Amino acid sequence: MGERKEKPQYLTLKRFILELLRKGKLSPHEKLPSERDLTKQFALNRNTVRHALGILEREGKIYRSGRKGWFASGQRLVFDPSKEHVNFDKLARKQGFTPAWQVLESGTMQATGELQELFNVEEGTELFHVFETGSLDGHQVYYSEYFFLAEICPGFLPKIVSRPMTDVLREDYSIHLYQKDLLIRPINMEEETASHIGLPTHSPGIFFRRIKNSQQGRIVQVDYEYWRADSIELRSTFSS
Amino acid sequence: MGERKEKPQYLTLKRFILELLRKGKLSPHEKLPSERDLTKQFALNRNTVRHALGILEREGKIYRSGRKGWFASGQRLVFDPSKEHVNFDKLARKQGFTPAWQVLESGTMQATGELQELFNVEEGTELFHVFETGSLDGHQVYYSEYFFLAEICPGFLPKIVSRPMTDVLREDYSIHLYQKDLLIRPINMEEETASHIGLPTHSPGIFFRRIKNSQQGRIVQVDYEYWRADSIELRSTFSS
DNA sequence: GAGTGGTCTAGACCACACA
DNA sequence: GTGTGGTCTAGACCACTCC
Known part of the structure; x- marks a missing residue:
């Protein structure tokens, strides 16, 4: 009844990456781990990983460059x-x-x-x-x-x-x-x-x-x- | 060599919906067919359908309301x-x-x-x-x-x-x-x-x-x- | 209860990038 | 050649809406 709902798993990954950014463990324009690496680290499917990354991208926290991967956004x-x-x-x-x-x-x-x-x-x-x-x-x-x-x-x-x-x-x-x-x-x-x-x-x-x-x-x-x-x-x- | 690359399938669906909007076959705030209906009509997987809908959403052509479905955007x-x-x-x-x-x-x-x-x-x-x-x-x-x-x-x-x-x-x-x-x-x-x-x-x-x-x-x-x-x-x- | 969108898994093939 | 992201399939369960 008063139970907390399960948080979606993509939120876990999203928050993890936001923490990396906040703590400076990902510098501006630094490359994130590959999608397949993230699937392993978080035991998630690649679709789910990409869902989380897409959200961060639309919030302006990360961006993609060519087919080279995902990168931390720089100063605006x-x-x-x-x-x-x-x-x-x-x-x-x-x-x-x-x-x-x-x-x-x-x-x-x-x-x-x-x-x-x-x-x-x-x-x-x-x-x-x-x-x-x-x-x-x-x-x-x-x-x-x-x-x-x-x-x-x-x-x-x-x-x-x-x-x-x-x-x-x-x-x-x-x-x-x-x-x-x-x-x-x-x-x-x-x-x-x-x-x-x-x-x-x-x-x-x-x-x-x-x-x-x-x-x-x-x-x-x-x-x-x-x-x-x-x-x-x-x-x-x-x-x- | 000079062959045209295959267009991604989500683009087919995207363009189809854009055509509906352009021709007025979808009025402002009118509900789109359900995602599962679209999978049948276009022989696409639901993930692909949702990908196309997400793009249209981010272009401001359609919007979601609650869990009720997708709707054509109105005048801005x-x-x-x-x-x-x-x-x-x-x-x-x-x-x-x-x-x-x-x-x-x-x-x-x-x-x-x-x-x-x-x-x-x-x-x-x-x-x-x-x-x-x-x-x-x-x-x-x-x-x-x-x-x-x-x-x-x-x-x-x-x-x-x-x-x-x-x-x-x-x-x-x-x-x-x-x-x-x-x-x-x-x-x-x-x-x-x-x-x-x-x-x-x-x-x-x-x-x-x-x-x-x-x-x-x-x-x-x-x-x-x-x-x-x-x-x-x-x-x-x-x-x- | 049937149908909806939201989340998620476990694969697959491709074009392209980099070494 | 190996790994990358981009595209795609075929399912599944859930919470919620509508009838």
Whole structure:
């Protein structure tokens, strides 16, 4: 009657791993024992082990990398969605990370569909596109697709390989970006997105769609960003 | 060599259900076929069926309710995290929902631990606490725990059963709340939290911690809110 | 009582990673 | 080649819901 219910066994494993993390016996980015090792240690079936690991993954405590295994999550990059200016490089350095990014592809294209609507331009208007990945301390954390109005920044593309995009726009074109619209959605990473960051399909992620104005109020940039969910923390501080 | 890889079978089921949703053959809040029905229809094992359903759940397309089954998600409440004022009742009505809330428990307590730190008051300072759930169109979507500085609003608790909390503070105490700090985190709902909203453990959720000032700049309220992840959409629009 | 979702076992085969 | 995670099967028992 008043008996305590049996706790599910996956909770035992989950708590064990949380303890390892709490006590520092698993350092950030350290690999966990293999799933089969855990089945032996806890006399559990591999399905049950994977159930426990999946829960920890969705809580952001651990993450998977490729097919290489499960790893303890690192420190989160704190990100303020209420700020109108966003500069990954500066933000990360301020928080003690070593950020890096790599352009995977860039070029010109013509506006159609959603992009045409968002930019509010005629179909066929020329856009620059940039696909890149970014990392913190050597660990890949995001994949993004940026789109710019080509006419406002001729010769833009070669410059961004080595300099932060916001710096190039400010210094070379006197364009200051202001975030106008921000959409945030927790997602499962689709195969293609995940593969760019070296993650397995269905890794938990956070998606951002940003629409940015120039100081003249014109929409000049649209970003789609896909972040590893455990790599960031969303926190707004209001100054008023 | 150039052969297409076999698609995983759970993807077949996943896409089938997405099609049902897209075509409107599953209306919002309509129950899906039982897991065992789906195993028969698709000649799949129940584990595989549950895998597919879990992915759809984490994408916010479907949700579970109690042990009653899986349901198609409804329309999302659009929520702007950059706004300093938040009023669930008004926000929901403006978007065509019929909101409701229910106070589960309320009373007085003394500040300790994190609450004492957040309020920045002496240990033992009297606080009001209110635990409540909220629903949209009859479907429970959040559970929250509010804490107030008791001294600024004597006689507060009986009033909030029937009136929105922000209205009571404004009309009866001339207190206007300003969001000062906002923390957003995707979570798995823990057993206790989930049970308040009639959800099973590990339902995907979004957690908010809000710290609110009065117009005098004093911290007067701290909220912890747990939302069903599929019930809201985060979107900021900047007016500048 | 029949059916539901939640938990769990004991296997299996595959593609891929690493040594 | 050995071990890894990803996918999948064929069962089982339980607590709970609904009729």
